[in-house]
Amino acid sequence: MSPVFRAACERLTMLYFELLIQGLIYGSMYAIIAVGLTLVYGLLRILHVAHAGLFALGGYMGLLITNSTGSLILGMPLAAAIVGVVGMAIYRLCYQPILDQPPYVALIASIGLFIAMEEMFRLIFGPFGLTYTNAPLQSVVQFAGIYLRAVDLAIVVGSLSLLGALSWLSQKTRIGLAWRATVDDPQIAESFGISVLNVRYLNFFIGSALAAVAGVFISLLSNLVEPTMGGVPSYKALAIIVLGGLGNVAGTLIASLVLGVVEAFGTIYIGDILDRDAIAFAFLIIVLMIRPEGLFARR
Amino acid sequence: MSVLLNVQDVTMHFGGVHALTDVSFEVQDGEFLCLIGPNGAGKTTMLKAIVGAISPQEARILLDGREISGLPTHRRIGLGLALTHQIVRPFRSMTLTDNVALAVGHRRIRRVWTALAGLDRDKERAEALKLLEMVGIHNHADQEVTGQPLGVLKRLEVARALALKPRLLLLDEPLAGLNHVEATRLADTIVRINQEGLTIVMIEHNLGEVLRVGHRLVVLDNGRKIAEGLPRDVMQMPNVRAAYVGKEANDAAA
Amino acid sequence: MGIYELSLATVVGINIILAVGLNLITGFCGQISLGHAAFYGIGAYTAALMAKAGMPGPVNLAAAMAMAGAVGVVVGMTSLRVREDFLAITTMGVGFLFLGIVRQQESLLGGELGISSIPTFGVGKMGFFVLVLVLAALSVAFSLYIKRSWMGFAFEAVADDEDTARVISVDVPAYKLAAFALGTALAGLAGGLYCYFARFIVPDDFGFITSISVLSMVAVGGIGSVYGVIVGTALLTLIPEFFRFISDYKLLVYGALLFGVMRFAPDGLAGLTRLAFRRIQRKGGAV
Numbered sequence: 001m002s003p004v005f006r007a008a009c010e011r012l013t014m015l016y017f018e019l020l021i022q023g024l025i026y027g028s029m030y031a032i033i034a035v036g037l038t039l040v041y042g043l044l045r046i047l048h049v050a051h052a053g054l055f056a057l058g059g060y061m062g063l064l065i066t067n068s069t070g071s072l073i074l075g076m077p078l079a080a081a082i083v084g085v086v087g088m089a090i091y092r093l094c095y096q097p098i099l100d101q102p103p104y105v106a107l108i109a110s111i112g113l114f115i116a117m118e119e120m121f122r123l124i125f126g127p128f129g130l131t132y133t134n135a136p137l138q139s140v141v142q143f144a145g146i147y148l149r150a151v152d153l154a155i156v157v158g159s160l161s162l163l164g165a166l167s168w169l170s171q172k173t174r175i176g177l178a179w180r181a182t183v184d185d186p187q188i189a190e191s192f193g194i195s196v197l198n199v200r201y202l203n204f205f206i207g208s209a210l211a212a213v214a215g216v217f218i219s220l221l222s223n224l225v226e227p228t229m230g231g232v233p234s235y236k237a238l239a240i241i242v243l244g245g246l247g248n249v250a251g252t253l254i255a256s257l258v259l260g261v262v263e264a265f266g267t268i269y270i271g272d273i274l275d276r277d278a279i280a281f282a283f284l285i286i287v288l289m290i291r292p293e294g295l296f297a298r299r
Numbered sequence: 300m301s302v303l304l305n306v307q308d309v310t311m312h313f314g315g316v317h318a319l320t321d322v323s324f325e326v327q328d329g330e331f332l333c334l335i336g337p338n339g340a341g342k343t344t345m346l347k348a349i350v351g352a353i354s355p356q357e358a359r360i361l362l363d364g365r366e367i368s369g370l371p372t373h374r375r376i377g378l379g380l381a382l383t384h385q386i387v388r389p390f391r392s393m394t395l396t397d398n399v400a401l402a403v404g405h406r407r408i409r410r411v412w413t414a415l416a417g418l419d420r421d422k423e424r425a426e427a428l429k430l431l432e433m434v435g436i437h438n439h440a441d442q443e444v445t446g447q448p449l450g451v452l453k454r455l456e457v458a459r460a461l462a463l464k465p466r467l468l469l470l471d472e473p474l475a476g477l478n479h480v481e482a483t484r485l486a487d488t489i490v491r492i493n494q495e496g497l498t499i500v501m502i503e504h505n506l507g508e509v510l511r512v513g514h515r516l517v518v519l520d521n522g523r524k525i526a527e528g529l530p531r532d533v534m535q536m537p538n539v540r541a542a543y544v545g546k547e548a549n550d551a552a553a
Numbered sequence: 554m555g556i557y558e559l560s561l562a563t564v565v566g567i568n569i570i571l572a573v574g575l576n577l578i579t580g581f582c583g584q585i586s587l588g589h590a591a592f593y594g595i596g597a598y599t600a601a602l603m604a605k606a607g608m609p610g611p612v613n614l615a616a617a618m619a620m621a622g623a624v625g626v627v628v629g630m631t632s633l634r635v636r637e638d639f640l641a642i643t644t645m646g647v648g649f650l651f652l653g654i655v656r657q658q659e660s661l662l663g664g665e666l667g668i669s670s671i672p673t674f675g676v677g678k679m680g681f682f683v684l685v686l687v688l689a690a691l692s693v694a695f696s697l698y699i700k701r702s703w704m705g706f707a708f709e710a711v712a713d714d715e716d717t718a719r720v721i722s723v724d725v726p727a728y729k730l731a732a733f734a735l736g737t738a739l740a741g742l743a744g745g746l747y748c749y750f751a752r753f754i755v756p757d758d759f760g761f762i763t764s765i766s767v768l769s770m771v772a773v774g775g776i777g778s779v780y781g782v783i784v785g786t787a788l789l790t791l792i793p794e795f796f797r798f799i800s801d802y803k804l805l806v807y808g809a810l811l812f813g814v815m816r817f818a819p820d821g822l823a824g825l826t827r828l829a830f831r832r833i834q835r836k837g838g839a840v
């Protein structure tokens with residue numbers, strides 16, 4: 001092999017590796033957004049578009065608290081807690097009263113709620129977005145030959161450990177057992193003395209808190225929160241829960257990572273034909289043509 | 300008599316649940332066949348497989364010698380099958396009459412674009428009313444489906460199936476949810492329709508009625524056919540009795 | 554009528570065609586579409602390109618309908634394969650896909666900058682308004698006819714309960730495809746008219762927000778009710794114009810309205826009217 005050729009090969013391998021890492025960073029962020037959606041879908045069969053608003057709210061809360069206290073360690077958990085409670089309120093005030101209507105009712109209500117939330121952010125915090133006065137986690141580290149920011153690593157590690165914790169919670173604890181029983185059959189769960197209402201609250205709390213964490217992550221990545229930040233990642237998260245087989249947490253995680261990687265490579269190779277956002281949906285549509293039940297059907 | 304429906308080797312698994320395993324039976328033209336068996340035996344699954352509402356892993360189903368297993372549901376119905384649901388499935392946005400009238404007009408909606416041609420629904424509504432009367436719920440004809448008692452909805456299922464003018468009527472527990480008088484009356488109506496030439500397969504737990512109206516029985520248990528024959532003979536078979544008694548003992552224990 | 558009123562009325566007419574088309578898919582046949590604007594856009598781009606190539610207006614409108622309807626059938630075929638719940642998301646995806654493609658096609662479709670200086674239809678502003686009015690009236694009449702026909706009867710069954718529709722011999726996929734073909738063709742017609750009206754189109758005219766706006770018109774009017782949809786469309790198109798002061802809050806009002814209607818009156822204005830009517834009747838009966 002000529003040295004020139006070998007150098008070219010190495011550069012290509014390096015590029016692939018970088019793209020892969022980049023895909024995983026976005027993919028793991030998509031995963032913690034999508035998990036909330038899939039939890040809500042699994043429990044209530046609602047496509048919870050307003051989740052996007054909670055994601056943006058998380059970004060705003062995280063940034064505002066971090067800016068005023070100077071500590072992300074404080075900002076992120078507080079944002080998660082606040083948004084978790086808002087999520088519970090949304091369930092109680094918005095979804096619970098219309099659960100027995102046909103499914104499009106909740107879907108359209110949710111879209112309306114999301115648009116209203118976006119507009120509130122714009123009216124309250126201004127249209128141009130906010131930035132960190134002193135953005136945390138921006139130091140550069142070298143990892144396996146490529147340069148990453150601390151925030152990149154934090155996203156991957158943070159997302160995966162949160163999802164791990166969630167999976168532990170659902171498999172190994174009494175709460176998780178109650179939750180799974182309710183997903184399977186709410187009536188039977190109720191007859192075993194499980195409070196279906198509490199399970200739903202918990203579901204919305206956890207899902208929304210995770211969305212908030214994702215919102216904070218993305219704000220760190222771009223050092224920006226803006227009113228419309230929720231839209232695109234959340235639409236993609238909707239595509240992901242379909243790909244992952246609705247209501248399936250493990251499937252959602254894998255689909256998120258796959259989509260992140262497909263996007264990263266797609267932007268390089270077919271970016272001239274499709275923009276990044278369209279690539280995700282093209283992928284969704286192609287997969288559904290081949291596997292109408294999603295990548296990982298439940299049954 | 301000739302064979303109208305020939306069911307061969309139907310096998311249906313839901314995940315790990317073996318709802319049907321290698322079940323075969325025949326239905327003669329003009330016959331009144333009853334399909335019985337304990338809860339969860341696979342009876343409903345069998346009827347759904349016949350109309351194609353579910354797709355079994357294996358099945359050969361012949362209607363009048365013609366293989367129908369590959370056809371979509373609406374084509375099978377078009378060839379002369381009709382099904383009533385055990386768990387009622389009315390169109391909730393329509394009145395009882397319209398539920399039936401749409402089925403009466405099934406020829407008019409067979410092709411999408413020709414369905415655009417007609418507006419008039421009077422003839423079909425009149426026919427629907429007759430069918431509602433036949434099953435004894437014509438007083439409810441113009442009411443909404445929502446809020447109707449189960450007994451009415453059960454009979455609506457039967458009227459809607461009859462409206463399709465089928466050659467083979469598949470009834471899934473049509474008498475459940477009716478009181479004794481209503482049940483006897485509906486059973487008599489069904490017998491009369493059968494005598495007029497319509498072939499019937501009926502699932503029923505009410506063994507009294509089964510013995511009264513059925514010409515022949517097929518018994519399922521745990522997804523397998525365990526017996527078939529004349530009603531009195533079948534009910535004497537030890538394995539049939541065991542299946543029923545065993546299940547009841549289990550149910551009592553649970 | 555002044556120029557301003559005339560153009561407002563024209564926009565209402567175009568939106569009515571657009572909304573009536575979505576109502577056919579979502580209202581009559583029960584298939585949620587979150588990507589209606591894509592077909593609107595396909596119509597607009599088709600007509601715009603042909604107009605710039607010097608083709609005559611009526612031909613271009615017909616082509617806009619045909620193109621949107623044809624893509625609608627293809628999308629319909631995809632959506633037939635997926636579960637009901639997925640449909641909303643697949644159609645949303647189609648919307649983003651359309652935008653993504655249009656944005657990247659600079660040479661042919663003008664990319665982000667869109668297509669400008671589209672020729673006029675050649676009948677004057679008043680003449681064009683009359684054309685829109687006539688086409689809107691035809692669309693409304695057509696959709697009222699469908700609703701009363703046996704096709705509409707079968708649509709009702711599909712919207713109500715697909716599985717039951719199948720057991721009374723309804724060819725569910727064929728009906729869904731028909732609804733998609735008709736509804737998206739109407740969207741294409743609306744798009745064709747829009748390109749002649751605005752004479753300048755950009756991708757964002759046909760984005761997710763537009764899809765949602767059309768859905769709002771249908772939902773606020775009352776899903777499935779043709780008259781309700783007409784009123785809903787007129788209201789949602791005009792309110793922001795008459796109340797200029799809310800123009801900054803336009804989307805907030807949209808969102809809140811959409812949410813409020815679904816939360817408190819899921820059958821929209823049509824449902825509220827029916828309810829009021831029944832109350833009055835009952836009172837009349839009691840006297």
Ligand SMILES: Nc1ncnc2c1ncn2[C@@H]1O[C@H](COP(=O)(O)OP(=O)(O)OP(=O)(O)O)[C@@H](O)[C@H]1O
Pocket residue numbers: 313316317318336337338339340341342343344345385
């Ligand atoms: N869609 C489904 N998914 C999973 N399991 C199913 C499904 N439908 C039926 N089963 C299972 O298949 C078995 C047979 O069910 P089926 O409804 O055919 O019984 P059946 O004989 O009609 O009972 P019953 O007398 O209670 O109506 C049962 O164990 C049931 O739980």
Ligand SMILES: [Mg+2]
Pocket residue numbers: 342343344385471
């Ligand atoms: Mg059964």
